[in-house]
Amino acid sequence: MNTLNLTVGGRTFAIACQPGDEPHIQNLGAQIDAKFQQLAPRYSQNLLFATLQLADDLHRAQLTAEKAAADLAATDTHVANAKREADLAVSQAEKLKVRVADLERELDRLQSANQQEANKYNDLAADNERFKIAVMEADAEKSRLDAELATAKRERDTFEQRLAELPASSERQSFPNPTAAMTDPDLAPSLERFAELLENCVAKLETSSTPS
Incomplete structure (x- = not known):
């Protein structure tokens, strides 16, 4: 001491x-x-x-x-709490970033799928228009063929009527078969016209029935 x-x-x-x-x-x-x-x-x-x-x-x-x-x-306690809250906020922000990235990818996928569906719809719409045009053309062709067939039927009826009007005399006997009637100057044009119409109708029907 x-x-x-x-x-x-x-x-x-x-x-x-x-x-x-x-x-x-x-x-x-x-x-x-x-x-x-x-x-x-x-x-x-x-x-x-x-x-x-x-x-x-x-x-x-x-x-x-x-x-x-x-x-x-x-x-110190307040600082520690603030730090924990900041860390939590940072963690939540990172999670939100990941979520936003996922949503952006999902949006891109949906937009791509929507574009594909739109393309399919456009293709179907184009096919539908082509089908409508084909149907209209087919209807027009059918109408034309129906008109030609009606004309052929009238020609046939006229031909049959003229045959029926022939007298049962030597004129009918001079035509023992239908082929001989072609030499008649009055009946030959009608027969030729009738045969041509029938051939055209058959050809058109065969063409329209052939699958494309």
């Missing part, structure tokens, strides 16, 4: 202290002496008051330090 002399209020006191504590104790003694000098010249009472004031200052400093420590702890 070392001995240190402290002067407070003009009096010197011998204080035992650990080696190395001398500067700290001298500083404390100087603070007490400074408080002591501010009081009235009553030594014992002034010493007590100075000590009480220093103790009060120390207590207030401790309270301030404790409050600062509590505020610091609260701040």
Whole structure:
């Protein structure tokens, strides 16, 4: 132990202290002496008051330090909570980015599928138009063939009527078979016309019935 002399209020006191504590104790003694000098010249009472004031200052400093420590702890807690919230927000943002990327890919897929369906619809619409045109052409061709067939039937009826009007005399006997009637200048054109119409109708019907 070392001995240190402290002067407070003009009096010197011998204080035992650990080696190395001398500067700290001298500083404390100087603070007490400074408080002591501010009081009235009553030594014992002034010493007590100075000590009480220093103790009060120390207590207030401790309270301030404790409050600062509590505020610091609260701040640390707030910072930790804010960090956790920030980390959570970052994690959610990453998840949202992944979700947005998935939705964009799904949108691209749907748009591609929609385009394919639109192309199919356009192809079907074009096929439908071609089919309508083919049907109209077929109807027109059928109408034309029906007209030709009707004409052929009229030619046939006229031919049959003229045959029926022939007298049962030597004129009918001179035509023992239908081929001989072709030499008749009146019947030959009708027969030729009738045969031509029949051939045209058969050819058109065969052409229209042949699968494309």
